[in-house]
Amino acid sequence: MNVTVIGAGLAAAHVVTELRAQGYEGDLVVVGEEPHAPYERPPLSKGLLLGSAEPDSVFVHPRDWYDEHGVDLRVGTTATAIVRERRRVRLGASELAYDRLVLATGATPRRLAMADASGAPVHYLRTLDDALRLRDRLSGRVAVIGAGWIGLEVASAARQAGAEVTVIESAALPLQRVLGDELATVFADLHREHGVDLRLGAEVTAIEHDGGRAVVHVAGAEPVVADLLLVAIGVTPGDGLAASAGLATDHGVLVDAGLRTDDPDVLAVGDVALHDHPVLGTRIRVEHWDTAIQHGKHAARVLLGDDAPYTRLPYFFTDQYDLGMEYVGHVDAQGYDELVVRGDLAAREASVLWLRGDRVLAGLHLNDWDAIDPLRAVVGGPASAAVRDPSVPLADLA
Template sequence: MNVVIIGAGLAAANAVAELREQGHTGDIVVVGEEPHLPYERPPLSKGLLLGSAEPDAAFVHPREWYDEQQVDVRVGTVVTGIDLDRGRVRLGAGGLPYDRLLLATGATPRHLAMADTSGAPVLHLRTLDDALALRDRLTEGARIAIIGAGWIGLEVASAARQRGASVTVLESASLPLQRVLGDEIATVFADLHREHGVDLRLGASVTGVEHDDGKAVVRVEDGEPVVADLLVVAVGVTPNDRLAADAGLAVDNGVLVDARLRASDPHVFAAGDLADQNHPVLGRIRVEHWDTAIHQGRHAARVMLGGDEPYTRLPYFFTDQYDLGMEYVGHGAGYDDLVVRGDLAARQASVLWLRGDRVVAGMHLNDWDAIEPLRAVVGVGATDAVRDPSVPLADLA
């Protein structure tokens, strides 16, 4: 059996490793558009921007590892189509046959036309090259404007402030991360950034972006314009599902896969940011986080080799901003109750999100011993003990 993987990112690297660890000896070809070997993205918005990590630290494996594993990695290569009937991937000059195909093409940052056409200095953060370009601009005294107060926007703001830049963040919602965390916890992040000198402008409607003498001028409805040496646009991502759609696979804001990560064609799988999974616990969900790319890549590999277990791992992500570290597990969208354990004001706490009769997500702030108890609690019934902050987490699972 030969395997082709489209997308040379974290999901691909872990799928390759799992295939070989499970004893697969057939051909494996990985095709990626970027000029780099597979790398991890968390360092791009954290250590790399801060200057505490070098680019080499982001790569999953060195080139020698792929050679030793007899994996054909073709970087800087564009896939032009997929022929599902013939089991063939089309490249610019030729093609590749496959018995099993893994789609791991990730996602692309959303753009704002007003910024793209302005001629102003604008960056997005997604790739290693993006991170290196941004790092060079985060200098003492630089003026950085950021549109979007999601995870990437806030991590860029944190890195920029720690490197001595002045930062203005423009967010259309009334709080950063409001949709993900809810008002009470989102307020913690708003306060954190303001305490570190970020000009956080909430409820801000950006009406235009202009170029003036090498600077970006961001126009805001009912507010003063923001003049910056660099504008970072961080308004989310769009899954790269066009290739799959053109091939005739079922897509809807990502490639639709079943509980086992199998697409609408039984020989095709998807993993990572691209995969919209029918999760056995959470229902249909697409997750854009590092941990999911790792574990879905490995799970897809096992199913390709004949495994039949559904992918049940809960979504997990983390962030580091200034002196705040956070880990989150589960999916709290649509929650109807919140339990806080600890001291939010001191940013030393654990939080549970409840929906109906279940705990659907958990998070800690600066409490690194809490993540495994939180992971165990997600999915349990929303009992009186769960709702009682005085009951230790370890006693709830």
């Protein structure tokens, strides 16, 4: 069996690592557009920007690991088409045969046309090279459009580097859709306490270039002038190659519970996979570090004949200033009925559970590093009287 992986990110690295760990001895090819070997993305908006991590520390394996383990790693190479009827991947003028194919094509930052057309110093953060360019420019006045995870983490790093920071967000609170009002307020307060000019419910009407600076016009307010403008308004899944090959897509590549596409010889993993999650009972596409790792490992086992579904719940984390947070679970568009808080949100030392009906949908902790294992044990389970009672220690629920 010849396994080819398109995309050379974290998920791809764990596909080939797990295949070799499970004793697979066949051919392995990894094709990636970036010039780098697979690396981890969380440091790009955290340690690398803060100067606490060096560029070499982000790589999953040293470059020679791939040669030593018989992995044909083709970086700086673009897959232009998948010819499913002949089991071929086109690489420009050449073709690559496969028996089984894994799509790990990730996602790309959503572009803001008015920013790109302005001629102003506009940045996006997705790649290692993006992060290195940003790290060298986090000074003076920095503006961030978008108060999601990337926007807030860059704002935190920029403030810690001494920059003046303005964050512009169209929603009423940062992370409002993900966390709800009460937890979103915690992050709004956190950034304001650290000197961020947080402009919420703000509409960007125009962006201009003036003397090497970006001038961001906001409806009903004074313009924001910045030496550097970061646009962080989400990502678009890289499902174009799959769609062109006739695979089922819908803002992501549709996969079943075991990460298989509608072609039995093709799997999809990581940011691009729109997964039919058997525990959550819905399709979900997760753009986080843990999912990329675990999808990669699970796909490898599926390739080797394991029919078990992927059941792990989504997990992500953030570090901003002196706040560390870990989150597990998923609150879908139906929302939640009840929020149970153990600890002190104002002091940012707490654990939180989101409930709907008789189920625990999700949980997180703020600076409570013993909480993540009990949270994992509770999330997805019943919302019992003890779960609803904040006086019952979280550890007693596990």
